[in-house]
Amino acid sequence: MLVILLMGALLVVKGGTKQKQFRISVPEGASVVEYDAAGAETTPGTISLQQIVGWRVTSSEGEQAYVRGAGYSYNANQQAFFGRRTVNKFLDSENLVLVAKDASFIAIMAVGMTGVIILAGIDLSVGSIYGLAALLGAMALRKFTGDDTSLFLSVPVGVGICCLVGLACGAVNGIMIVGLRVHPFVITLGTMAAYRGLIFVISKGQSVGGFPDSFTSGFFKAEVAGTYPVPVVVMLLVGAVGMFLLAKTVVGRQVYAIGGNETAAKYAGIPVGRVKIIVYTLLGLLAGLSAAVYLGYLGAAEPNAGMAYELKVIAATVIGGASLMGGRGSAIGAVLGAIVIQLIDNGMIILEIDQSYNQIVMGVAIIIAVVIDQAKARLAPKG
């Protein structure tokens, strides 16, 4: 949290400002006059623009003046004034929503990854699950919906198939990790390659697009006040549900117990294998959900969608305070971690730094996060 505030402050100060246009509509039934240097009022459009000093709007609510020198202009056709104002590049609401939106794809998966990391496990295959779910979801949408399918069919189909695919992939990971007793790193390294391979086999390298509007602009890319908030809302919901599951359910607490001390968990009668399978399955499910949001937002599934996402997702989780040694982490931390990662991306654009440096900065950020985490662990009392 502190990191986010610090980064935000840095970007606010260093990011500088830009000019932004805004619009003020003339109220219904109001009269507009323009006036010149002498104060003589005329109907708009009578005198030349250079002569105009300003406009006066008279309505039932009173009188309002707009001075041209302050940057206002009047458009008679649109019945509106246009002004300019200076905004902070970073603090601008559109930019903030953009950051949140971009963070949401990662954050949704990071919430699931937090569970896995708390277990002292890891899942490298999230990016591939995300890609595979998006592809199969896209194909299902193509097959079962038409251009004018309503939201009530297209969304369940798209989200349902994506989530189902993710769930199945996650369950396969979990069952193999528990059943074969192989370290999750190895299993998911294998499935990362295998699921990705499956994407190329099925898609033949082509992207799949052309979904009903009800799935894209009608839902996941619905516009509200010039922004697209649906992915952000999904992210916040997932974060909230994740927090609840980890803190308030038995399985949630058992995840912490197993990650902290697996042997002791067995001695306490915790069904270690079952909890592990549940957690990997839920991560798969969330990768599928994230894929659905991505499909709806971008309107197509690319064969290389989600490539290298495992890095970002794990980074978000770790930056959010989860310990790779297991036993510690939180869903809200994962969401914040994803936002930090997106802030790095966004900040480099705002600060006009070459995008090539992006990966370096992120790599360093991960290492710093882990070093801080370990320093904290060292300072904490030992058992």
Next chain:
Amino acid sequence: MADTNHNEFLRVEGVSKRFGITQALSDVSVTFRAGEVHALMGENGAGKSTLGKAIAGLHKPDTGSITLDGQQLKLGSIDDAFAAGVRIVHQELAQCPNLSVAENLCLHDMPRGKLGMVDFDEMVRRAETLVHRLDPTIDVRKPLGGLSPGKRQICQIAASLEDGVERGGSSPRVIVFDEPTSSLSIAEADRLGEIVRELASQGLTIIYVSHRMGEIFSCCDRVSVLRDGKFVATNDVKGLDEATLVEQMIGRRVVTPTGKVQSEGGEAQALQAASGLEGDHPHAGKVVLRARSITSPGKVSGVSLEVRAGEVLGIGGLVGAGRSELLAAIFGLDPRATGAVEVEGKPLPLGDVRSSIREGVGLVPEDRRHEGLFFQLGVDENIVAPRMPLLANRKFPFGLRRESEEKQVVSEKIKTFRVKTATTKSSPGQLSGGNQQKLLIARWMGHETKVLLLDEPTRGIDVGTKVEVYKLIREAVDRGLAVVLVSSEMPELLALSDRIMVLADGVCTGTLEGKDMTQTNILTLATREVGAT
């Protein structure tokens, strides 16, 4: 060395050490003689280990001085202490089990041959000169991990005997043993005692940090007692009785019925007296736990037992006899175990911990750090862990916790079992060893538990807490709990058990009752050769 004062060979003066808010040592002064075995005793947290480590240079005291043979040691410098001839044998076995004994002994300074390659012959020769001084049967070429804990301990002592001369220092003159027998069997501990005496007779000063009473009396010359970081007294062991020593350690008098404490069974009586366990306990009732021919390949074979409500069945035997393994098999932790277990006549499926818990069986494991506690969770969740699923609303996916009920269980148990913790959310890591142990016992004890399997319930905790734990166990037993107790501490086993079953090599070699329950009988059964059947 001729003109040294042998009575004050090593002088510790006014040493204080603070860790955070804990004053581990305050103004401690002790003198050690050359050629004596000098024990440091005290309850956990009394500062005995800290003092030992300060002498070896592992801890840097805040104030005070340490003088060896008239020469002042640089405080907190391992190198300086080593050069002066001070060695330490650690509590935990810090070695590489995958490497050979010889490699372990030469890790810090591998002998090089031509081209900088390791000279294995030289390494083996060096290792043998060290190890065979103590135990000629150890093959230094074999991996260390293949040796018994006792032999590994011997290797570690051997390492401390290494001559420091070629590293610009002195040959060993003082050896600090930090809880050397905590992972050893009785026979191994006896052998260690002999080694310690032998080293002392060669003129070495041995500082022996321990809280095992028996060892102090069998192999030490003098004993210094610490309490709460302060020096209490130095006693000659000759003429000292256990009650006085216990009194010095815990700061109050333990009244024993016989007045004078005898060596055999004496400590058990003292413990019984302190915990109010004297007299016969009515063997209440019906059989609660019945286990038949429990077998686990290579560990336990065909052991049967019965425990009644209100009864403690002790399990005796040496380390490696299969005692812990027997408990694990009954509890359902061993997937390869066979046999039959019944709780109140109801058969339990073997290998399923959760159904054992549901039927009221609990297990307090031997190793609380690795098998018991969750250090990232609070004391509250540590206590309630096995009960959480039973308390929860299981209709809800993943089980919705009922936190108010959990809280009630936790606060009740913390009170009943007197777990001292700052808050219920504190990590168990912040608790003392004794309180960690009480926490684990609290986890499993309660009206829901009918059978409690206790594996070394007082390992590594101080005398005061031990007595408290015994009382808690006895109270629960008197209320009708059935207990199976595994303990390597003979006095504890004798004091708590109503009957004692002895295992050797995974086989039951006999069950002792009443007057037959003596240390000698247990040891006889425990060391009985089990023929290849």
